[in-house]
Amino acid sequence: MCAAVAAGRAGTADREQLLAALSALRLLREEIATWEPALVTAARAAGVSWSALAPALGVASRQAAERRYLRLQPSGTGETTGEGRVQAERDRRAGDxxxxxxxxxxxxxxxxxxxxxxxxxxxxxxxxxxxxxxxxxxxxxxxxxxxxxxxxxxxxxxxxxxxxxxxxxxxxxxxxxxxxxxxxxxxxx
Structure with a gap:
């Protein structure tokens, strides 16, 4: 993959190599995207606060850390967007x-x-x-x-x-x- 990127800079990469590299990158990005919510879930289960997670997630506040986590979580109730999942979770908590x-x-x-x-x-x-x-x-x-x-x-x-x-x-x-x-x-x- 790195060769395709280097070749692309040099102008010698063919289309197939670039498309293959982009496909591989997408697959890698999708795989990594599943790791973050799993790691956050494990950290929360281990007692790590949202405030402590915020810098590790690259956000400024505990609210932003939780919001990021909720956006990445798969929906258990049918929301199709990250913001929908955030709203549903906050509605559930308010109801509780x-x-x-x-x-x-x-x-x-x-x-x-x-x-x-x-x-x-x-x-x-x-x-x-x-x-x-x-x-x-x-x-x-x-x-x-x-x-x-x-x-x-x-x-x-x-x-x-x-x-x-x-x-x-x-x-x-x-x-x-x-x-x-x-x-x-x-x-x-």
């Missing part, structure tokens, strides 16, 4: 914060519902496992850990315990509404 604040304000009701579900008898083995997970999560300081477990239990409750299933469904709808509202507020802001 809104749901967490609501859950903390309503922790007594959430824990009461979780206690009812975890105390049910005569469940099939899969439903019992879900109820046991809810019971274990009741001891967690963070009430938000109950939300996904309660949502998972809803299907197991529908036939035998429709009242509880309805309460869990209302809770799930409330969380979804809060997430949408938070994303809408971000979009207007």
């Amino acid at each position: 914060r809104a749901v967490a604040a609501w859950a903390r304000r309503n922790s007594a009701a959430l824990r009461g519902l979780a206690g009812q579900v975890s105390g049910l008898d005569g469940l099939d083995p899969v439903a019992q496992e879900t109820a046991d997970q809810i019971g274990a999560a009741l001891g967690d300081d963070d009430v938000t850990t109950l939300l996904p477990r309660l949502a998972a239990a809803r299907l197991h409750l529908a036939d035998e315990h429709p009242r509880l299933a309805g309460q869990v469904e209302a809770l799930t709808e409330q969380a979804d509404r809060l997430r949408r509202d938070a994303a809408d507020r971000r979009g207007r802001g």
Whole structure:
């Protein structure tokens, strides 16, 4: 490849060599592009802060480092642009914060519902496992850990315990509404 570049400077490279070199460069660039998000993910998992990553990524701030990372990440939710992925991730976080604040304000009701579900008898083995997970999560300081477990239990409750299933469904709808509202507020802001 370097010979093709040198030859190109000298004016003796043929078109095929230049096209081959450009194709090889594109493939190399695509390969390297997959390394950066994987390395950043590993660094974050190892406890490296966005502020510490910024200079290594050649950007000036922790926000710019995170934005670069999000732009390079493949989309898990269908966004086709890097900015779309940044927006989707920030919307998701805003929604999570809104749901967490609501859950903390309503922790007594959430824990009461979780206690009812975890105390049910005569469940099939899969439903019992879900109820046991809810019971274990009741001891967690963070009430938000109950939300996904309660949502998972809803299907197991529908036939035998429709009242509880309805309460869990209302809770799930409330969380979804809060997430949408938070994303809408971000979009207007």
